[in-house]
Amino acid sequence: MDNEPSAEKKARHHARLMRGVVTPILGLLAVASIGLGLMNATEWKPSRTITAQTQVSGSRYVVTDPGVSGLVDDDVKVNVSVGGAEKVCIASTSAKDATGWLSGETYTRLTGLEDWSTLSTVKATGDTSASADAAAEEQTGVDFKDSDMWRAVTCDERNVETEINAKNSSDVLLIDLGKKQNADVSLTWTRKTLPDFAMPFYFVGGLLALGAVLTASVFAMPPHRRRNKRVVSGMAGQLEEQEQQPIEEVSVKDAVAGSLSGLASAFKPRSRRSRRHAAASNDEIAQPTVVDPSARNLVADAAGDTEADDESVGEETSVISADELQAYFARLAQESGESFGMGTQTDAEADSGAGSGADSGTEDAAEDVTEAESTTEDATENAPEETETEAASESADSESDESDDKVTDETESDESAESNESESDESNESDETDASESDESDNNDTDSAESAPSDEESAEEEEA
Amino acid sequence: MNKRTLTRITALIASAGMLVSLAACEGQVPQVTSTSSEKTTPDLSTAQEKAIRNKILDVLDAADNSKSADGLAERVTGPQLDVRTSELTIAKATGKMQAKAVIPRKITQTVIPVNDGWPRTVFTITTTTDDQQSKRLLVLTQDSARDNYKLWGVARLFQGAKLPKFEVPKLGSEMGTAKDSKLVATPAEAVNEYCDLLNSGDSSKYKKDFADDMFRDDLQKLSATVQQGMEANKGTQQQVFTVPKDQIKIMRSADGGDLVVARIDSTWTRQAGEGRESLPASDEEKALFGGGKATSTMKVTYVNVIALWVPAAGSGQQITAVGAERQPVKVEAL
Numbered sequence: 023m024d025n026e027p028s029a030e031k032k033a034r035h036h037a038r039l040m041r042g043v044v045t046p047i048l049g050l051l052a053v054a055s056i057g058l059g060l061m062n063a064t065e066w067k068p069s070r071t072i073t074a075q076t077q078v079s080g081s082r083y084v085v086t087d088p089g090v091s092g093l094v095d096d097d098v099k100v101n102v103s104v105g106g107a108e109k110v111c112i113a114s115t116s117a118k119d120a121t122g123w124l125s126g127e128t129y130t131r132l133t134g135l136e137d138w139s140t141l142s143t144v145k146a147t148g149d150t151s152a153s154a155d156a157a158a159e160e161q162t163g164v165d166f167k168d169s170d171m172w173r174a175v176t177c178d179e180r181n182v183e184t185e186i187n188a189k190n191s192s193d194v195l196l197i198d199l200g201k202k203q204n205a206d207v208s209l210t211w212t213r214k215t216l217p218d219f220a221m222p223f224y225f226v227g228g229l230l231a232l233g234a235v236l237t238a239s240v241f242a243m244p245p246h247r248r249r250n251k252r253v254v255s256g257m258a259g260q261l262e263e264q265e266q267q268p269i270e271e272v273s274v275k276d277a278v279a280g281s282l283s284g285l286a287s288a289f290k291p292r293s294r295r296s297r298r299h300a301a302a303s304n305d306e307i308a309q310p311t312v313v314d315p316s317a318r319n320l321v322a323d324a325a326g327d328t329e330a331d332d333e334s335v336g337e338e339t340s341v342i343s344a345d346e347l348q349a350y351f352a353r354l355a356q357e358s359g360e361s362f363g364m365g366t367q368t369d370a371e372a373d374s375g376a377g378s379g380a381d382s383g384t385e386d387a388a389e390d391v392t393e394a395e396s397t398t399e400d401a402t403e404n405a406p407e408e409t410e411t412e413a414a415s416e417s418a419d420s421e422s423d424e425s426d427d428k429v430t431d432e433t434e435s436d437e438s439a440e441s442n443e444s445e446s447d448e449s450n451e452s453d454e455t456d457a458s459e460s461d462e463s464d465n466n467d468t469d470s471a472e473s474a475p476s477d478e479e480s481a482e483e484e485e486a
Numbered sequence: 487m488n489k490r491t492l493t494r495i496t497a498l499i500a501s502a503g504m505l506v507s508l509a510a511c512e513g514q515v516p517q518v519t520s521t522s523s524e525k526t527t528p529d530l531s532t533a534q535e536k537a538i539r540n541k542i543l544d545v546l547d548a549a550d551n552s553k554s555a556d557g558l559a560e561r562v563t564g565p566q567l568d569v570r571t572s573e574l575t576i577a578k579a580t581g582k583m584q585a586k587a588v589i590p591r592k593i594t595q596t597v598i599p600v601n602d603g604w605p606r607t608v609f610t611i612t613t614t615t616d617d618q619q620s621k622r623l624l625v626l627t628q629d630s631a632r633d634n635y636k637l638w639g640v641a642r643l644f645q646g647a648k649l650p651k652f653e654v655p656k657l658g659s660e661m662g663t664a665k666d667s668k669l670v671a672t673p674a675e676a677v678n679e680y681c682d683l684l685n686s687g688d689s690s691k692y693k694k695d696f697a698d699d700m701f702r703d704d705l706q707k708l709s710a711t712v713q714q715g716m717e718a719n720k721g722t723q724q725q726v727f728t729v730p731k732d733q734i735k736i737m738r739s740a741d742g743g744d745l746v747v748a749r750i751d752s753t754w755t756r757q758a759g760e761g762r763e764s765l766p767a768s769d770e771e772k773a774l775f776g777g778g779k780a781t782s783t784m785k786v787t788y789v790n791v792i793a794l795w796v797p798a799a800g801s802g803q804q805i806t807a808v809g810a811e812r813q814p815v816k817v818e819a820l
Contacts, residue, residue: 036488039488040488040491044491044492044495047495048495048498051498051499068512068513069512072512087518088518089518089519089520090518093516093518094516116527116529118527118529118602119529119631121602122602122603122604122630122631123631123632125631133518134517134518135515135516135517136515137515138512138515163630163631163632163633164632164633164634168634169632169634170530170534170537170538170541170628170634170635171534171631173531173534192527217512217513219513226498226501229498230498233494233495233498237491241491
């Protein structure tokens, strides 16, 4: 009972935190993410045309490194312009052919993209070992544009432009400026595939929105509540209501649920008392007390039957709720009361109740059954009212299984005294629990309380 | 539970933050990936080879039409330059080119080198000519990077001669060297031995290394015929074959052997007996001799181009001549 309010408080605080703080944060982040995604799709969209340029000086030849001409896209437009009026040529060739042509020469290498609008350059010198008489060849060699080695060559004066498909990554561009002079070299690509930066933002925004929804709903609940099958919905607000939910009738579902809740109660003493409070008209504070059945004083129990005493041990099964058991026994009593004598019922119930008296869980069951039986028995108005109620209370002790068997047996034997004596052993046990049973029945029903002592007495007499 | 959710949220924010930093407007600047230069690529594409060959043949056609060797040196070199010049001289005298000088434009096969350095050699085999002459083996060479490809040699392939297999032009073939080992004889040795065969005939000690071929057969027939004539006139004749230095081009075939094309110079000296004059023996020699004064001795210099198939060592095959060309280039009266 104590931990209930603190648990509730914690749960509410947790829910408040999740819904009031975390959810708005996630929501804002989701909106920001989607907004950034939209910006990336429109304003900040990557440009389709990339032009990178540089100025070279001090060399006659410019050559790209393998792979540079096709760096951004396969199709590249090369533009070279010089100050003088020389013929400028651009050739596309393999790297080894360019190396051969450039042996012994100083040239400028275009090594890559420094940034999106600038080419990076490096000065280099071709090694003279490639061609034996490089110097001699200078004079006797063919013109640049006439060489057999180029795959394609374009020449023009002052400014030359050509489009090259640079699919072969080992090909290079070789530019002849005519003579050592300055030149502006630019490479222009038109990107066919643009990087998509919007999609990741949309994705993250979606995830954040989902997270916001989850924190507002599922994550706001304490975990044990979420796991409990008896929780109708995940809303934290319904936590308190759960405990108040009365169970009127015993059904299979409720029986199973009752079993589970009984298991949970092993870890956390759940208050059946609250349920009992709801069901019972009396307000009594239920204190869980451990009662040792063997330590009971029968006489004292008999004397204390009338006391309103909340001994919950043995009156409630751990598997079935007290309400369910009571309801069941009520029905059973109704059926058996019609066909057999009430005394038999009483004894049988007492015996069965005694047998299960040790079970603490039977308390509730006993209560339920007691209530039901006393109700039905009152209706039938048999002579030994006490016994009836007593029997009801006693039978309430036992688990429904045992009660079923016992009651059935009992009802079959009409002669109460003999049959009762044969079960004196059981009744001994039942005697001890009788007090508690009667107590419980007293709690639930004034009628049963009155008849309790007389019931016990009769039981004792039977034993003797 | 709270802590777990908070951790999750922090992770989401962190990842979102990282995304923002990555989203430069254009994306990351692409870097040049260093391509592995391990794989060899052919020096020429088939389109380039065709363009080169056509340029060469254009030059030859122009020279044929003008019957002048003036523009030849641009695209012809080596033995072929001598041969072609001679043919043009003869054509100028006789009025038309010899039939054997025809080179078809269409080809059946081309062998492209993959070597990085220079000089580079390309073997191209044409189709048969329009008048059903045999295929021609063209040898193109590029002496340096600053030079263009030139026609170095042409050998007419023998009918029925089996050529070795080469890699497809997309892959390219390796060029060989004169000292290639793993063959029944190095290419240089093979040429020397063949020269010895030509000189000594059947008494050469290399006779068993070589298969019979049309070139030697024809030569022997011709020699015998001339010998008969000489003896009738109490004259003498001799042929001397020599191998010049570094006039050899080799390509490695796909099955381990080499195809060797080499130049062999020869001289044919004829002495007429009994004080007769030794005159040019054919129209060609007459044209080459021009209006010189005949003496009792005539020396004709020939340029021979031989294509030899040198099989791999241990194959058990003989060296076989698969094509040849023979052209008198100079006729002089000694």
